[in-house]
Amino acid sequence: MTTDLVDTDAAAINTAIIEARMRNGMPATGMVLSLVIDTEEGDHYDALRAATAASRAHPARILVHIARGSRGSTRTAPRLDAEIRAAGESGPGEIVLLRTHGELSQHAEAVVLPLLLPDAPVVAWWPGVGPERMCDAPLGTLAQRRVSDSAAAPKPLDALARRGQGYCPGDTDLAWTRATTWRTMLASALDEPFDQVTGLQVDAEKGNPTAELLALWLEDRMGLPARRKVTKGPGITAVTLTLRIGEIVLHRPDGRLATLSRPGQPDRSVALPRRELSDLLAEELRRLDPDEIFGRTLARLGTERSGARREPSTST
Amino acid sequence: MSVPVIGEGPIGGAGNPLRDPGDRRIPRIAGPCGMVIFGVTGDLARKKLMPAIYDLANRGLLPPGFSLVGFARRDWADQDFAQIVHDSVKEHSRTPFSEDVWRQLSEGIRFVPGEFGDATAFGTLKATIDELDRSRGTGGNHAFYLSVPPKFFADVVQSLKTFGLADPVPGSWRRVVIEKPFGHDLLSAQELNRIVGEVFPAGSVFRIDHYLGKETVQNILALRFANEMFEPIWNRGHVDHVQITMAEDIGIAGRAGYYDGIGAARDVIQNHLIQLLALTAMEEPVSFDAASLLSEKLKVLSSVKLPSDLAAHTARGQYVAGWQGGRQVRGYLDEEGMDSRSTTETYAAIRVDVDTRRWAGVPFYLRTGKRLGRRVTEVAIVFSRAPHLPFASTAVEELGKNALVIRVQPDEGVTVRFGSKVPGTAMELRDVTMDFAYGQSFTESSPEAYERLILDVLLGDPPLFPRHEEVEQSWRILDPIEAFWAASGRPDEYIAGTWGPRSADEMLARDSRQWRRP
Numbered sequence: 001m002t003t004d005l006v007d008t009d010a011a012a013i014n015t016a017i018i019e020a021r022m023r024n025g026m027p028a029t030g031m032v033l034s035l036v037i038d039t040e041e042g043d044h045y046d047a048l049r050a051a052t053a054a055s056r057a058h059p060a061r062i063l064v065h066i067a068r069g070s071r072g073s074t075r076t077a078p079r080l081d082a083e084i085r086a087a088g089e090s091g092p093g094e095i096v097l098l099r100t101h102g103e104l105s106q107h108a109e110a111v112v113l114p115l116l117l118p119d120a121p122v123v124a125w126w127p128g129v130g131p132e133r134m135c136d137a138p139l140g141t142l143a144q145r146r147v148s149d150s151a152a153a154p155k156p157l158d159a160l161a162r163r164g165q166g167y168c169p170g171d172t173d174l175a176w177t178r179a180t181t182w183r184t185m186l187a188s189a190l191d192e193p194f195d196q197v198t199g200l201q202v203d204a205e206k207g208n209p210t211a212e213l214l215a216l217w218l219e220d221r222m223g224l225p226a227r228r229k230v231t232k233g234p235g236i237t238a239v240t241l242t243l244r245i246g247e248i249v250l251h252r253p254d255g256r257l258a259t260l261s262r263p264g265q266p267d268r269s270v271a272l273p274r275r276e277l278s279d280l281l282a283e284e285l286r287r288l289d290p291d292e293i294f295g296r297t298l299a300r301l302g303t304e305r306s307g308a309r310r311e312p313s314t315s316t
Numbered sequence: 317m318s319v320p321v322i323g324e325g326p327i328g329g330a331g332n333p334l335r336d337p338g339d340r341r342i343p344r345i346a347g348p349c350g351m352v353i354f355g356v357t358g359d360l361a362r363k364k365l366m367p368a369i370y371d372l373a374n375r376g377l378l379p380p381g382f383s384l385v386g387f388a389r390r391d392w393a394d395q396d397f398a399q400i401v402h403d404s405v406k407e408h409s410r411t412p413f414s415e416d417v418w419r420q421l422s423e424g425i426r427f428v429p430g431e432f433g434d435a436t437a438f439g440t441l442k443a444t445i446d447e448l449d450r451s452r453g454t455g456g457n458h459a460f461y462l463s464v465p466p467k468f469f470a471d472v473v474q475s476l477k478t479f480g481l482a483d484p485v486p487g488s489w490r491r492v493v494i495e496k497p498f499g500h501d502l503l504s505a506q507e508l509n510r511i512v513g514e515v516f517p518a519g520s521v522f523r524i525d526h527y528l529g530k531e532t533v534q535n536i537l538a539l540r541f542a543n544e545m546f547e548p549i550w551n552r553g554h555v556d557h558v559q560i561t562m563a564e565d566i567g568i569a570g571r572a573g574y575y576d577g578i579g580a581a582r583d584v585i586q587n588h589l590i591q592l593l594a595l596t597a598m599e600e601p602v603s604f605d606a607a608s609l610l611s612e613k614l615k616v617l618s619s620v621k622l623p624s625d626l627a628a629h630t631a632r633g634q635y636v637a638g639w640q641g642g643r644q645v646r647g648y649l650d651e652e653g654m655d656s657r658s659t660t661e662t663y664a665a666i667r668v669d670v671d672t673r674r675w676a677g678v679p680f681y682l683r684t685g686k687r688l689g690r691r692v693t694e695v696a697i698v699f700s701r702a703p704h705l706p707f708a709s710t711a712v713e714e715l716g717k718n719a720l721v722i723r724v725q726p727d728e729g730v731t732v733r734f735g736s737k738v739p740g741t742a743m744e745l746r747d748v749t750m751d752f753a754y755g756q757s758f759t760e761s762s763p764e765a766y767e768r769l770i771l772d773v774l775l776g777d778p779p780l781f782p783r784h785e786e787v788e789q790s791w792r793i794l795d796p797i798e799a800f801w802a803a804s805g806r807p808d809e810y811i812a813g814t815w816g817p818r819s820a821d822e823m824l825a826r827d828s829r830q831w832r833r834p
Contacts, residue, residue, distance in 0.1 A: 187334040188345040260380040266453040268381030271417040
């Protein structure tokens with residue numbers, strides 16, 4: 001059941017949430033976190049769909065902030081409209097769409113704060129690029145985990161660089177989440193005895209932020225520079241670890257099936273599909289403490305990019 | 317906040333530069349390996365094993381090149397078997413079906429037709445495995461899953477030995493997986509263990525009790541040992557008694573041959589309920605590795621004592637025709653293929669005591685049955701009444717004992733039952749419940765028990781598998797009861813769809829207690 005409240009405030013929304021719960025006969029809640037999504041009218045459908053799917057694994061109250069009109073315009077009168085979808089319909093928690101008008105758009109945290117679940121952790125997600133410094137953004141200050149997606153930016157590598165400059169522990173980016181399946185396969189490939197690694201190479205589409213993070217991570221772990229080779233994609237197409245004799249290659253030409261080859265052994269195939277948004281988000285919600293490995297990998301990006309390769313596009 | 321999870325040690329071997337204990341996104345994947353399933357035509361293989369293998373593949377947790385060999389008495393080619401796997405996966409898998417994952421998995425599917433004692437067939441099996449090592453790179457690592465009745469175990473493991481299939485070349489492994497029943501009494505369990513133990517070392521034998529793979533069962537340890545609020549009252553000072561229930565609403569439909577002569581106690585109490593008892597009653601293990609868990613479980617199981625008067629403290633029953641949940645069902649003796657004079661029990665309830673400082677004087681009641689009110693498995697810790705109630709006796713008339721209920725299935729979660737004031741003017745108290753529904757949310761996407769267990773077999777991670785010492789301890793507990801029942805005539809009758817025979821209620825009434833209605 002959906003309740004629409006026009007020109008309302010957080011207290012009225014809370015009342016409506018409790019009433020809806022009582023009506024459905026489920027006053028107790030089993031939710032483990034609040035997920036705050038900051039998005040636009042045009043994007044909220046996809047984001048919400050992914051969040052709902054992810055909340056099946058991590059039951060959450062989902063609060064979606066949609067800024068109406070141009071953000072923070074003083075010409076429109078400040079107003080809050082809310083759409084409350086009762087718990088139990090699409091997921092275990094309720095979904096509240098908060099549409100802010102006028103100046104209120106800049107103060108979304110004031111609307112969200114009273115609606116957070118008591119005690120439970122808060123995750124903020126910007127389905128797009130996200131603010132410069134997520135931990136200083138009004139909604140970001142409420143959250144212990146902040147998620148953006150550099151891949152959604154027109155220039156993903158620049159967006160990633162900015163993420164690195166404004167990084168706070170607890171920040172994460174879906175470009176990094178997309179690297180998990182690759183990292184898993186590579187790590188397990190090295191569980192078997194291997195010869196000394198002398199070279200690294202990552203092949204990917206031009207400007208793919210996940211490939212860059214994967215290369216940085218490999219450089220960090222192996223203490224070797226990684227070559228980046230541009231291919232037609234899709235996404236990452238291969239990772240090569242050069243050994244003294246031969247090489248270990250994880251090759252995925254079609255974005256679906258990969259082949260792992262290593263010297264002296266038959267090739268092995270493995271499904272390595274590109275993952276759905278809901279799947280990525282569910283992975284982000286699994287651990288709510290800062291991802292130190294991501295922090296370290298991003299820090300390398302800072303040092304590399306401010307060096308000879310290219311000046312970062314923002315300077316202050 | 318870190319909750320202990322059984323068997324989740326530090327990941328990665330030393331020396332792998334890509335592994336970091338701080339990197340918790342990377343799951344553990346087994347090295348190159350394959351699995352051979354004996355008895356692929358059975359229900360278990362079709363409904364649980366093969367779907368679980370697919371789900372693991374879909375979650376990216378199977379190693380590249382993983383291979384699956386089916387072995388059964390069928391005249392099938394590889395493609396026929398692949399079709400069977402395909403259908404069972406489509407019907408029963410937990411995760412969505414993906415053509416890519418399937419294509420990759422199906423490349424490694426083989427079938428070997430034959431009898432369990434047939435030399436030619438095992439020769440073919442050996443050739444098949446060697447071929448997989450060459451073409452798929454399974455590296456000589458293979459797990460043999462015996463999804464067959466125990467009477468075939470001896471044949472299968474002996475043939476594995478004869479053909480050198482049980483002996484790994486250095487640097488690789490061979491493991492065997494067996495399902496319950498682990499014997500029907502202490503002697504047969506020891507015999508079974510001898511048969512398997514002659515061929516496979518103890519560390520390579522994985523006994524599956526799928527209950528131990530369930531999230532909620534593992535959560536018993538998290539609940540007890542990761543929290544401050546439960547463990548201090550988890551003892552005789554505050555606990556009145558413990559009830560462990562596994563109730564099924566189904567009968568023995570079609571399984572008369574298996575079930576008759578076995579009965580509820582051997583089928584369920586010996587493995588599932590005694591494992592639940594061990595996890596509920598054991599002391600805190602030093603760590604969550606297999607050895608520490610085993611030693612705590614063995615300690616508590618060896619301190620289990622049976623009541624001296626078995627007639628007063630055990631009960632058994634057999635269901636008769638009734639209207640279960642609105643459907644007319646036949647009685648046990650009228651089931652198809654049943655011996656009409658059978659004295660096999662379909663309901664069993666026993667009292668045991670745990671002779672330790674923590675539990676002295678706290679009875680543990682275990683019960684299980686078929687055709688009971690509804691399907692439910694739970695562990696209920698029932699607390700003593702408050703030592704003093706500063707209310708008028710009329711106010712507390714409806715107040716029961718506090719209880720903490722761990723709901724294992726179907727509706728996984730935790731319920732706390734406590735007294736609360738009835739809204740209104742007078743001071744009146746009654747019991748209310750507070751629910752934590754783990755199930756609704758977590759079970760859908762949390763791994764099914766078999767996935768977790770198969771993964772652990774491939775990783776060689778033993779904490780979730782009962783060792784033969786535990787199996788023998790549980791038979792030590794059950795054997796005297798079975799002997800007593802065998803000598804005392806027929807089980808009592810109960811109407812299908814009810815909560816068991818009257819004798820079970822009387823058994824608790826003798827201790828001034830009563831069964832919870834789950």
